[in-house]
Amino acid sequence: MITPRVTRLVRVPDLSTFRSTIVDLATAGAPLEARRRLVVVPTRAAAEHVLRSIERRVLVAGAAVGLPDFVTPRELIPRLGERLPGVPGVLLDTEREVLAGRACGTAIAEGCEPPFHLRPGLIAEIVRFYDSLRRHLKTIDAFERLSLGMLEPGALDDRGAERLVRQTRFLVSAFRHFERLVESTGRVDEHMLRRQLMATVASSPCEHVVLTVGDDAFDRHGLCAADWDLLSRLPGLARLDVVATDANIAGAFHEKIHQLLPGIEEVRVPGADGSTSPALVVGDGPGMTWTARDREEEVAGFARWVRRMMREGVPEVSSLDRIALVVHQPLPYVYLAREVLHSARIPCQMFDALPLASEPYAAALDLLITSVTGNFSRVQLVSLLRSPHFRFGPDDAPLASREVSALDRELSEAGYLGEIEALNRLIDTWSNSSRQSKGLRAARAIASAMMELQPLRAAAPCGEHLDRLLTFLSRYERLPHVDDPLRPRLLRARSAIRDTLVGLRNAYAQFDDAPLDFEVVTAVIRRWIEAHTFAPRSGDAGVHLVDAASAPYGDFDAVQLAGLVDGEWPAAPRRNIFYPPSLLRELGWPGESERLDAVRSAFGDLLRLARTRVRASAFTLEDDAIVPASTLVDAIPTANLTTMADPVMSPVSIFDYEALAVEPVYLDALDPTARAAAVRRTEMTRTHQTGSTAGHVQDAHSLSALERYQDCPFKFFAADVMKLEEPPEDQPTMSPKARGRFVHEVFQKFFEAWDARGQGTIDVDHLDEARELFEEVADSLLAQFSDAEAALERARLFGSAIAVGVVDVVLGLEASRPTAVRERWLERRFEGSFSLGVPDGPRVSLKGVADRVDLMDGNRLRVIDYKSGYPPNPKRALQVSIYGLCAQELLEGRDGEPWTVDEAAYVAFAGKKPLVPVVRPGGDPGALASARERVIELAGAIAKGEFPPRPFELRICGYCAFPSVCRKDYVGDE
Numbered sequence: 015m016i017t018p019r020v021t022r023l024v025r026v027p028d029l030s031t032f033r034s035t036i037v038d039l040a041t042a043g044a045p046l047e048a049r050r051r052l053v054v055v056p057t058r059a060a061a062e063h064v065l066r067s068i069e070r071r072v073l074v075a076g077a078a079v080g081l082p083d084f085v086t087p088r089e090l091i092p093r094l095g096e097r098l099p100g101v102p103g104v105l106l107d108t109e110r111e112v113l114a115g116r117a118c119g120t121a122i123a124e125g126c127e128p129p130f131h132l133r134p135g136l137i138a139e140i141v142r143f144y145d146s147l148r149r150h151l152k153t154i155d156a157f158e159r160l161s162l163g164m165l166e167p168g169a170l171d172d173r174g175a176e177r178l179v180r181q182t183r184f185l186v187s188a189f190r191h192f193e194r195l196v197e198s199t200g201r202v203d204e205h206m207l208r209r210q211l212m213a214t215v216a217s218s219p220c221e222h223v224v225l226t227v228g229d230d231a232f233d234r235h236g237l238c239a240a241d242w243d244l245l246s247r248l249p250g251l252a253r254l255d256v257v258a259t260d261a262n263i264a265g266a267f268h269e270k271i272h273q274l275l276p277g278i279e280e281v282r283v284p285g286a287d288g289s290t291s292p293a294l295v296v297g298d299g300p301g302m303t304w305t306a307r308d309r310e311e312e313v314a315g316f317a318r319w320v321r322r323m324m325r326e327g328v329p330e331v332s333s334l335d336r337i338a339l340v341v342h343q344p345l346p347y348v349y350l351a352r353e354v355l356h357s358a359r360i361p362c363q364m365f366d367a368l369p370l371a372s373e374p375y376a377a378a379l380d381l382l383i384t385s386v387t388g389n390f391s392r393v394q395l396v397s398l399l400r401s402p403h404f405r406f407g408p409d410d411a412p413l414a415s416r417e418v419s420a421l422d423r424e425l426s427e428a429g430y431l432g433e434i435e436a437l438n439r440l441i442d443t444w445s446n447s448s449r450q451s452k453g454l455r456a457a458r459a460i461a462s463a464m465m466e467l468q469p470l471r472a473a474a475p476c477g478e479h480l481d482r483l484l485t486f487l488s489r490y491e492r493l494p495h496v497d498d499p500l501r502p503r504l505l506r507a508r509s510a511i512r513d514t515l516v517g518l519r520n521a522y523a524q525f526d527d528a529p530l531d532f533e534v535v536t537a538v539i540r541r542w543i544e545a546h547t548f549a550p551r552s553g554d555a556g557v558h559l560v561d562a563a564s565a566p567y568g569d570f571d572a573v574q575l576a577g578l579v580d581g582e583w584p585a586a587p588r589r590n591i592f593y594p595p596s597l598l599r600e601l602g603w604p605g606e607s608e609r610l611d612a613v614r615s616a617f618g619d620l621l622r623l624a625r626t627r628v629r630a631s632a633f634t635l636e637d638d639a640i641v642p643a644s645t646l647v648d649a650i651p652t653a654n655l656t657t658m659a660d661p662v663m664s665p666v667s668i669f670d671y672e673a674l675a676v677e678p679v680y681l682d683a684l685d686p687t688a689r690a691a692a693v694r695r696t697e698m699t700r701t702h703q704t705g706s707t708a709g710h711v712q713d714a715h716s717l718s719a720l721e722r723y724q725d726c727p728f729k730f731f732a733a734d735v736m737k738l739e740e741p742p743e744d745q746p747t748m749s750p751k752a753r754g755r756f757v758h759e760v761f762q763k764f765f766e767a768w769d770a771r772g773q774g775t776i777d778v779d780h781l782d783e784a785r786e787l788f789e790e791v792a793d794s795l796l797a798q799f800s801d802a803e804a805a806l807e808r809a810r811l812f813g814s815a816i817a818v819g820v821v822d823v824v825l826g827l828e829a830s831r832p833t834a835v836r837e838r839w840l841e842r843r844f845e846g847s848f849s850l851g852v853p854d855g856p857r858v859s860l861k862g863v864a865d866r867v868d869l870m871d872g873n874r875l876r877v878i879d880y881k882s883g884y885p886p887n888p889k890r891a892l893q894v895s896i897y898g899l900c901a902q903e904l905l906e907g908r909d910g911e912p913w914t915v916d917e918a919a920y921v922a923f924a925g926k927k928p929l930v931p932v933v934r935p936g937g938d939p940g941a942l943a944s945a946r947e948r949v950i951e952l953a954g955a956i957a958k959g960e961f962p963p964r965p966f967e968l969r970i971c972g973y974c975a976f977p978s979v980c981r982k983d984y985v986g987d988e
């Protein structure tokens with residue numbers, strides 16, 4: 015049944031007439047007539063702009079108008095379907111994808127193996143390809159016939175063609191099963207709904223359609239062949255108006271529209287009297303485009319232009335909302351513009367949708383998912399505990415952040431690498447230990463929550479996995495406070511994400527209960543969230559940020575066309591992953607040259623979009639790579655616009671950072687919080703020298719801290735004055751701290767046992783006995799480790815085919831010296847004020863523990879320090895020499911006789927030389943005097959508060975734990 019109708023191509027000369035014609039057609043007739051009218055616009059943002067134009071007209075005319083329904087091409091079929099009586103439910107996209115997954119599985123089970131591994135992302139692509147085929151009016155039979163007809167002749171001797179044949183057979187089989195499955199649900203999809211729309215008269219039919227988009231061959235927001243076919247035969251449709259500018263019609267679209275709608279009548283709407291083209295604003299340099307270094311600078315240039323027009327009161331630009339920044343693709347401009355324009359105090363409004371995946375709630379969900387796939391590793395558990403989106407632990411006694419930091423450190427020290435069972439074992443150990451664990455409460459809270467997610471690590475139906483995830487989210491999520499300004503946006507993003515998860519859960523629960531690994535479910539969730547956009551209404555006043563498809567619907571005085579770079583304007587074509595362009599052409603896909611012609615003509619229209627001024631801009635760097643300018647730049651001179659020089663940009667500071675960074679500093683430009691911080695900071699800069707404090711009082715200096723100061727004064731400041739803790743790291747084996755403890759313990763226990771036997775000095779005759787005892791002691795301590803760790807530590811202690819064991823170095827050291835050991839101080843603590851060998855010199859307060867001091871015949875002493883890692887540079891090391899001097903002072907006080915430091919050395923587990931002497935056997939007064947002088951100098955600098963970032967060697971910064979708090983830029987100034 016075909017309803018007699020008027021079909022018109024309404025040609026307009028420019029975008030101003032385009033907009034007024036759309037408003038005329040949208041509001042024509044009595045208000046009630048509008049209810050039977052659909053206006054098809056490319057995007058929701060375009061609809062918002064048309065509505066604003068209608069509101070303005072109503073304000074001026076003072077008459078009521080009826081508003082039609084504005085739809086995008088994607089919404090057209092469902093919206094028409096709503097008018098049909100008795101339409102069964104429409105299948106959701108999630109449900110169709112689940113059905114497609116089942117159809118693919120059935121095709122494979124029947125022997126139609128695809129030449130690729132079937133992943134969730136590919137199933138989505140398969141559905142997209144099926145939809146494209148149907149939108150190009152191709153049945154599955156036609157697809158099979160045309161594709162195999164082209165591919166099969168070459169498949170015998172061409173492996174590529176043979177793969178495509180296998181792929182086609184698989185796709186054909188999957189599509190047929192898919193159609194059967196869709197039918198078996200008793201519901202409809204877009205393609206079935208189109209058929210029903212053509213066969214049934216709607217109860218309240220749409221009588222008038224105003225099309226403001228073109229064909230999808232020319233316009234990425236255009237109608238597909240199936241839509242044109244439907245509109246040409248839709249029962250009840252009495253009038254179809256296609257509105258297009260002359261530039262749009264000038265190309266192949268003119269011929270195409272006559273093919274699509276045979277007999278279409280052409281009418282022409284003249285432009286308004288006196289309408290003129292805008293002036294093209296150009297800079298000092300050659301060319302007609304403003305070129306910035308990167309996108310951020312490009313938006314900053316726009317902000318300066320806007321502020322300048324407002325400052326100078328340009329009469330043709332009446333207000334901020336008459337100015338627009340037009341971009342071809344909104345990302346990343348939507349984020350950049352928000353930051354840059356906010357910094358310049360320019361309000362901004364945009365109607366564009368943002369990716370849902372970039373919302374904080376999506377990041378929180380991702381964290382949850384990663385903690386399961388990462389087997390509950392330390393970093394993920396601690397991130398979950400710190401996330402503002404979750405709440406763990408009892409409500410009446412919430413976890414403090416110091417408890418979470420303590421857990422982080424304790425997990426790292428315990429070498430925890432994941433697995434909920436390992437976490438529970440650690441909790442048992444900590445609960446029964448006499449040493450109080452500060453992170454125990456946090457550990458219990460997160461372990462009990464993670465137990466609820468543990469079942470996700472086993473395969474289960476996707477619906478069950480998703481249900482568990484949703485239950486967890488409901489139980490543990492934390493919503494922002496009602497006064498939080500971010501709350502509405504977070505709640506909207508949360509609801510969009512939860513709706514996606516619920517849709518997926520219901521679809522799988524209904525149509526596919528095959529068990530899946532959580533990794534597969536994760537891929538499905540991520541893909542769906544990444545495919546979704548989210549439209550947070552941002553701003554309702556100020557300059558517009560608008561995409562190129564929506565811009566023609568907005569009424570602006572001044573416009574900047576931004577991002578004129580290669581690959582973006584025009585956008586690179588979306589590649590079909592299944593077939594080459596030659597085969598796709600046979601299947602009805604449009605050609606690339608037609609698309610590019612349409613982009614050029616649309617760009618020509620956009621150059622004349624503004625009423626008075628237009629600028630075009632590009633940038634040269636993207637992620638440090640040079641980006642060439644768009645070929646559309648060449649079209650600017652041919653637009654024959656009058657140019658208007660805008661020679662020198664104003665030097666006036668407009669951004670927050672300029673208020674702070676450019677003299678004179680202008681703090682009043684900042685908001686109160688930032689201003690208070692800036693006042694404090696500038697006052698500090700005026701009164702304090704950078705890298706210094708008023709002074710620092712230290713009761714007693716530890717030698718390791720003095721060595722840290724020697725390496726870099728700021729490192730000392732961060733660790734020993736500010737008491738910042740180094741971020742813990744996961745180690746596949748024991749942490750350096752734990753290994754240090756083990757090494758010290760094993761040597762301490764050995765020498766205690768040896769001395770308890772009364773054996774005295776370890777000489778050559780007793781070496782084997784000493785080694786045996788050492789093995790005994792070491793074995794009992796190694797038993798606490800896993801087999802792998804124990805084997806590693808054993809090799810370090812006892813050596814291997816390629817390395818000498820540390821025990822041989824330690825025992826050999828004593829055996830090779832002729833002097834007998836009278837007494838041994840093990841883990842000896844020194845604390846107090848020491849003169850360090852110069853009784854009438856300045857004294858220094860020190861504290862520390864020497865690993866081992868051997869008191870030998872002849873009142874000589876030997877200091878040994880064990881290093882589980884690399885030894886320090888002997889010329890800069892302090893510990894062993896200073897411990898020697900401290901011991902010397904204590905012994906002289908005790909015995910009333912002089913003592914001398916005979917030897918001081920490090921025994922290291924890593925590095926080329928296990929024994930690193932600092933004071934060589936026989937004594938080295940020069941080395942001891944140097945260590946003493948350095949300690950006195952360092953203590954003096956600390957007392958004065960000198961803490962500049964001044965690494966002894968720049969490579970120290972490479973493994974320093976405090977780069978995030980260090981103002982390293984001072985390094986070069988020192």
Ligand code: SF4
Nearest residue numbers: 726729963971974980
């Ligand atoms: S990053 Fe470098 S300059 Fe900064 S504290 Fe560490 S070692 Fe010193």
